[in-house]
Amino acid sequence: xxxxxxxxxxxxxxxxxxxxxxxxxxxxxxxxxxxxxxxxxxxxxxxxxxxxxxxxxxxxxxxxxxxxxxxxxxxxxxxxxxxxxxxxxxxxxxxxxxxxxxxxxxxxxxxxxxxxxxxxxxxxxxxxxxxxxxxxxxxxxxxxxxxxxxxxxxxxxxxxxxxxxxxxxxxxxxxxxxxxxxxxxxxxxxxxxxxxxxxxxxxxxxxxxxxxxxxxxxxxxxxxxxxxxxxxxxxxxxxx
Numbered sequence: 001x002x003x004x005x006x007x008x009x010x011x012x013x014x015x016x017x018x019x020x021x022x023x024x025x026x027x028x029x030x031x032x033x034x035x036x037x038x039x040x041x042x043x044x045x046x047x048x049x050x051x052x053x054x055x056x057x058x059x060x061x062x063x064x065x066x067x068x069x070x071x072x073x074x075x076x077x078x079x080x081x082x083x084x085x086x087x088x089x090x091x092x093x094x095x096x097x098x099x100x101x102x103x104x105x106x107x108x109x110x111x112x113x114x115x116x117x118x119x120x121x122x123x124x125x126x127x128x129x130x131x132x133x134x135x136x137x138x139x140x141x142x143x144x145x146x147x148x149x150x151x152x153x154x155x156x157x158x159x160x161x162x163x164x165x166x167x168x169x170x171x172x173x174x175x176x177x178x179x180x181x182x183x184x185x186x187x188x189x190x191x192x193x194x195x196x197x198x199x200x201x202x203x204x205x206x207x208x209x210x211x212x213x214x215x216x217x218x219x220x221x222x223x224x225x226x227x228x229x230x231x232x233x234x235x236x237x238x239x240x
Contacts, residue, residue, distance in 0.1 A: 003059040037079040049087030074111040093128035122158040144178035153190035166201035192224025
């Protein structure tokens with residue numbers, strides 16, 4: 001545990017040492033209501049994340065130790081610490097097992113408070129878990145039926161990378177159905193993005209899905225879903 005605490009303290013010292021007011025001010029415009037942050041540039045945060053992975057390996061930390069390290073970082077509420085936690089958890093992707101879904105579920109429900117941390121965690125750490133253990137699909141679908149906006153968005157964005165590879169399309173459509181008329185624009189953008197990702201490997205299926213639901217699908221989600229389609233198909237999908 002001492003090693004975990006030392007690494008956490010080093011991460012925080014490294015982040016504080018690279019913080020600046022201009023970066024903090026410019027970054028806040030991306031978040032409604034602002035976000036707790038140090039003000040560290042993305043490249044520097046990623047470098048701290050990579051260094052933390054090396055430190056964890058050098059200290060011989062187990063996967064459980066790394067997850068405890070992530071717990072501490074998530075609990076701080078700082079944006080950059082959450083990003084470093086995501087780098088650390090992704091480093092364990094080849095060692096994950098189905099029970100790790102419970103760990104990630106806890107992070108999403110307790111600590112994710114904006115689109116950036118939601119997408120960073122779910123695109124990679126959760127998405128990697130899903131590709132290793134497709135049987136967890138029903139648990140991901142359950143996220144779409146909660147009353148928490150970021151958990152609902154997480155259900156969709158966790159499948160972005162797999163959907164681009166032609167995986168989980170039936171589940172992607174079920175999640176989109178569950179979120180179809182959600183009034184939250186962050187949720188609409190999340191499942192619209194998922195449909196756009198699925199269209200990269202099966203445009204016809206996504207177009208068929210959209211055409212059957214365009215009367216009730218919010219325009220925000222619809223525009224995201226068809227963003228990369230040819231102009232003629234876009235016009236067809238957008239026509240009332």
